[in-house]
Amino acid sequence: EDQVTQSPEALRLQEGESSSLNCSYTVSGLRGLFWYRQDPGKGPEFLFTLYSAGEEKEKERLKATLTKKESFLHITAPKPEDSATYLCAVQAKSQGNLIFGKGTKLSVKP
Amino acid sequence: EPEVTQTPSHQVTQMGQEVILRCVPISNHLYFYWYRQILGQKVEFLVSFYNNEISEKSEIFDDQFSVERPDGSNFTLKIRSTKLEDSAMYFCASSSLGDSPLHFGNGTRLTVT
Numbered sequence: 001e002d003q004v005t006q007s008p009e010a011l012r013l014q015e016g017e018s019s020s021l022n023c024s025y026t027v028s029g030l031r032g033l034f035w036y037r038q039d040p041g042k043g044p045e046f047l048f049t050l051y052s053a054g055e056e057k058e059k060e061r062l063k064a065t066l067t068k069k070e071s072f073l074h075i076t077a078p079k080p081e082d083s084a085t086y087l088c089a090v091q092a093k094s095q096g097n098l099i100f101g102k103g104t105k106l107s108v109k110p
Numbered sequence: 111e112p113e114v115t116q117t118p119s120h121q122v123t124q125m126g127q128e129v130i131l132r133c134v135p136i137s138n139h140l141y142f143y144w145y146r147q148i149l150g151q152k153v154e155f156l157v158s159f160y161n162n163e164i165s166e167k168s169e170i171f172d173d174q175f176s177v178e179r180p181d182g183s184n185f186t187l188k189i190r191s192t193k194l195e196d197s198a199m200y201f202c203a204s205s206s207l208g209d210s211p212l213h214f215g216n217g218t219r220l221t222v223t
Contacts, residue, residue, distance in 0.1 A: 031209055032209055034211060034212075036214075041216075041217075042216050042217070043114075043201050043203075043214035043215050043216045043217050044153065044201070044214045045214070046211045046212070046213060046214075049211050087153065089153075091209065095166055096141070096158055096165065096166055096208050096209075097143070097155035097158055097166055097168070098145075098153075098155065098212060099155070100152045100153040100154070101152065102151070102152050103152075
């Protein structure tokens with residue numbers, strides 16, 4: 001069964017304190033792995049797509065990496081505005097829908 | 111930047127009533143989706159729609175659910191006879207290609223009483 005597990009469930013950081021979020025997945029043939037950001041009461045906002053092991057993508061303070069079993073979202077010198085829930089989702093080759101993890105709720109304190 | 115818009119933002123209905131949730135996907139997108147998120151739980155896939163027909167659906171998407179693209183811009187989700195357990199955020203999404211990133215709307219919060 002295709003599955004996505006994210007850890008930790010919640011993460012509290014001080015402003016400027018770098019860290020990483022983990023997304024472990026099992027899927028019968030990966031078509032793509034997606035990272036989204038979700039603010040309270042809003043829909044998921046697309047951040048990155050990764051397609052193959054070894055691939056990396058960067059956007060401002062965020063960097064996503066991918067291996068055959070997991071993906072990391074590295075946050076460098078976070079700011080309070082980075083506070084949100086970060087969702088990981090996988091798309092299998094055999095189907096088009098996304099399978100989401102539960103997310104990591106990130107809080108960045110000034 | 112183009113965005114997916116959903117109406118209403120909040121819908122309250124009584125158990126057994128029919129509701130229609132509306133979405134306007136991004137204009138040049140070809141694939142349309144509905145997902146839902148029960149409070150505190152994962153975002154779950156309901157259905158995908160391409161070329162005027164359902165391309166995939168989950169076990170959640172049973173006979174009480176239906177989707178329609180009544181014109182060139184709107185995409186709707188109908189729940190025929192709502193149950194308490196249908197209370198959730200319902201998100202519409204669209205993508206340009208089948209493996210392109212999905213772009214989500216801000217959701218309709220459905221409350222069934």
